[in-house]
Amino acid sequence: MNTYSRKTALITGASSGIGAVYADRLARRGYDLILVARDAARLTAVAEAATRHGVAVETIRADLNEATDVRRVEERLRTDSAVTMLVNNAGIGAAPGLANANVDALEQMIQVNVTAPTRLAAAAATAFSAAERGTIVNISSALALAPELFSGAYSGTKAYILNLSISLRQEVAPRGVQVQAVLPGATRTAFWGPAGESLPAEMVMDAEELVDAALAGLDAGEDVTIPSLPDRADWDSFNAARGRLGPNLSRQHAADRYGKTAA
Numbered sequence: 673m674n675t676y677s678r679k680t681a682l683i684t685g686a687s688s689g690i691g692a693v694y695a696d697r698l699a700r701r702g703y704d705l706i707l708v709a710r711d712a713a714r715l716t717a718v719a720e721a722a723t724r725h726g727v728a729v730e731t732i733r734a735d736l737n738e739a740t741d742v743r744r745v746e747e748r749l750r751t752d753s754a755v756t757m758l759v760n761n762a763g764i765g766a767a768p769g770l771a772n773a774n775v776d777a778l779e780q781m782i783q784v785n786v787t788a789p790t791r792l793a794a795a796a797a798t799a800f801s802a803a804e805r806g807t808i809v810n811i812s813s814a815l816a817l818a819p820e821l822f823s824g825a826y827s828g829t830k831a832y833i834l835n836l837s838i839s840l841r842q843e844v845a846p847r848g849v850q851v852q853a854v855l856p857g858a859t860r861t862a863f864w865g866p867a868g869e870s871l872p873a874e875m876v877m878d879a880e881e882l883v884d885a886a887l888a889g890l891d892a893g894e895d896v897t898i899p900s901l902p903d904r905a906d907w908d909s910f911n912a913a914r915g916r917l918g919p920n921l922s923r924q925h926a927a928d929r930y931g932k933t934a935a
């Protein structure tokens with residue numbers, strides 16, 4: 673491949689699960705890779721497998737809970753003009769419930785699931801907009817749409833990623849930058865720990881199938897990809913209902929049913 677046509681994808685959380693599959697699939701697509709995570713041994717294993725596809729692979733050990741590490745990755749996104757794709761994938765879960773929760777653990781989750789990807793998406797959006805090209809993939813979750821099913825705080829971090837993605841797409845699409853939010857359902861990775869064993873098999877997708885579907889959605893230009901959703905029209909009608917709320921979400925007077933309208 674001509675060196676001038678090379679393209680690089682930076683993937684966070686690339687040491688296992690969904691991120692490791694993105695590394696494999698993007699290497700197969702000819703992307704050089706920058707793989708980011710904490711576990712050096714697992715990063716190296718993913719990197720070695722990806723290099724078999726003839727691409728250059730670099731690993732960055734970074735803890736996205738540490739502000740200085742996040743800044744280091746941001747800096748790379750801002751300054752390395754070869755980077756044309758960001759996969760904002762690193763994320764952690766939380767135990768259900770807020771009363772009696774380990775709030776320090778929740779705060780760390782918010783740092784990894786919200787603060788870090790926001791900073792990285794901002795850095796990528798700045799660089800990619802200036803270059804008038806690039807792709808940002810943000811891994812949200814189907815739980816973004818289902819806060820009743822799991823930890824509300826986790827669901828909230830993923831709803832944040834969904835909203836950020838929809839808004840960012842509107843902002844940067846005119847500059848030639850593609851933004852996609854991916855909403856996986858339960859996926860067979862280390863994410864669930866031992867609890868994964870008790871999930872009904874018909875609800876759990878393999879990470880390979882998940883990423884292949886997400887990349888097909890990206891190729892099709894989707895803004896939001898829900899790999900397991902059989903009928904895309906269901907998402908479209910959900911979104912249309914949201915749109916219908918729009919004109920009435922901010923008005924001078926309260927609705928009649930509250931009995932507060934000024935005489």
Ligand SMILES: NC(=O)c1ccc[n+]([C@@H]2O[C@H](COP(=O)([O-])OP(=O)(O)OC[C@H]3O[C@@H](n4cnc5c(N)ncnc54)[C@H](OP(=O)(O)O)[C@@H]3O)[C@@H](O)[C@H]2O)c1
Binds near residue numbers: 689
């Ligand atoms: N599995 C599911 O059912 C599911 C469903 C919906 C959405 N998701 C989302 O998919 C994404 C990937 O999760 P997964 O299922 O592939 O889980 P996973 O196998 O546990 O992978 C999580 C990745 O995030 C990295 N990571 C975690 N904390 C980090 C930190 N502080 N700093 C840097 N990297 C960190 C991990 O690497 P190190 O440990 O090496 O740092 C690992 O590479 C997450 O955002 C998750 O919320 C998963």
